[in-house]
Amino acid sequence: MEKSTYLTFVLAHEFFAVNVANVLEVLEQQQITRVPKAPEHIMGIINFRGDILPVVNTRLKFSLGDDENIKNYIIVFDLTRNHNRYPVSAVVDGVKDVIEINSEEVMAVPEMGLSFDTRFITGVIRRNNDFIMLINPEKVFSGIDTEAVLIEDTTNQYNLKKNSYEIQ
């Protein structure tokens, strides 16, 4: 029996959870600098501890429909691929809690018509009559759309791009 800690958040009335190992920090709403010619689901960039991070519109990414009126939070993910760490930020509707989840609790994702892409979902748990979907942020936020913005990471830029192609 293995325990792991998760951060739960809300997106379009659905509950999601992500492993805290992949989370650097939760930020309150910030000034987002918009980038010209960026893909639709990239809202822009922010300054995080001196680094420039892309901000992903998670609602669009998950195809849940944009809603500009909702007050949102930014989760800064700490992602690693091929031993390279790269941070990505994503906008969510609200941050819920930090919870512990047993591996036994995790249920497989049913192959049904849900309102989001199930490829990002690693499993589902049930808490207080609510379903919480566990997501893998590395799968969610990998791809040229996010990498393209990471112009600051000069050391591994080429590799990173190459790798990302390979993964897809």
Next chain:
Amino acid sequence: MKFNNLKIRTKLLVGFSAVIVILIVIGTIGYRALTRVGNLLDEITSNELPAVNALQDINEAQTALKMCERSLLIENYLDADFHASVMKQADEAWLKIEKNRKFYHSLKLNAAEEAAWEASQKSWEIWKKSYMEMMELIKEREKLESEMKTNKDAKLASKHTELVKSTFLKSSELRQLFFQSQGDLDQVIKVNSENADKLNTESDQLISTQDDLLIGFIIGGILLALFIAFFISAIISKPIKEIDIAAAHIAEGNLDITIEMVSKDEIGNLADSFRSLIAANKDIAAKARQIAEGNLTVLIHKRSENDELLESLSQMVQRLNEIVANIIESSQNVASASAQFTSATVQIAEGANEQASSAEEVSSSVEQMTSTIQQNSENAVQTERIASNASQGINEVNVAAQKSLEAIRRIAEKIKIINAIAEKTDILAINAAIEAARAGEHGKGFAVVAAEVRKLAETSQKAAVEINSISAESLKVTENAGNLMLQIIPDIQKTATLVQEIAAASEEQSLGANQISSAIEQLSKVTQQNSAAAEEMSSTAEELASQAEELSETISFFNVGKSIRKESRTSSIRKAPVQKRAGNPVHLKETAEIDLTDKEFEKY
């Protein structure tokens, strides 16, 4: 006088006819004289004058012949041409004499002329014959003379001397004959001129006698015409003047005139018409006088279809009849009315008494009402004071509510800050929890702290939310209360003004009540006057009755025929006691008017 009986037209015709006859006589005389003078002149020009001319020509021609003879007598003297021309002249003279003698004889000749002419003709023929013989001798001599030019024979010369001698002898003989013929011709001329003189004297005589006749007739005609003109004008103008004077009198209204002129002509007819006009006017005047004397039974007949005067007079009489009848009826009505009037006055008196008692009752009621109104007025004043107090209090409450609203707003602001702090704390706690989790076993204790902090943050957030909702609610309530107060304030103010109006109305009511009370006092005075007036009216009614009687007496002046009069009489007697009480100034006036018209009638 017979001439006077003729019509004016006839008179004029007769006069002018006389003048025309004279004119015809004058004309005839003149014409006849002229014709006769014309005839004489005609005879002179057609007979005597040509005769004289012819004789003159004969005389001239004979003288010319004498000249020729003389010329031819001279021997060896004349050349052939001259001789021929003299011979020619002589022939022409003879032709002329014969022509004129023939012409003269063709004219009309009287016995003396004829005789003279016969003598002249004879002597002329003798002279002619002798003249011809001498011509023969002259021709012979000339022949001889021409022979002698070539043949100077002594025989011839002696023959020539002989011929000359015989020629001279012949010439002396011819001279005797010429004088004879000339004397006879002179005789003819003398007879002729005597005849002409006779004709001249005859015409002169004729003209002078005709002149006298004409002048006589012209003077006579002028005198006759003047006489006729004066006579006819006198006949026409005199009667017209008389009628003119009569017409002027009629125009002035004087009918006491007579036209004495009698004639059968048009003026006589005119005079007759005027006489009948005067008679008709007198008749009308007599009828009018009868009407003036009050006799309305006068019968008036129209003289013709167009007689407006008598029609108007007839209508006037008819109208007067109607008016008098109306007056009689009216006086009866007045009598009955005065009786009713008397009973009415009694009722009025009773009514006045009742009115007086009612007025007293009303007066006491009004006094009660006045005191009630007074109380009402006082109450209204008090109510007004209370209302204004309430309005003031509510204003104060409203101010307090505004203040509390402000305070609640401030609380809400503070709570927002608290809420923000709580949110931040929550995020901090989450971040702390994340950090703790990432620290693994070493962060466990920190994780507990972070969880606690998060719990605190959540609790404070919840509390803030609750406070927020409570303050929002109290804000709403306070705003509501404030609005309600604001709504109430005008109502209260309106109440205050209404109460003021009530107070004013009460005042007016009390004033009105006072007026009513004074009016009732006046009413009672009037009632007393009414009762006095009713008594007066009763006496006036008596007077009215007596006036009506007087009126009926006055109107009896008019004779309107028996039926109406009798009726009026009986009715007036029957209604006498009632009439005694009657009397009305209006009716009095009517009688006065009728009197006036009567006087006017008398004037006419």
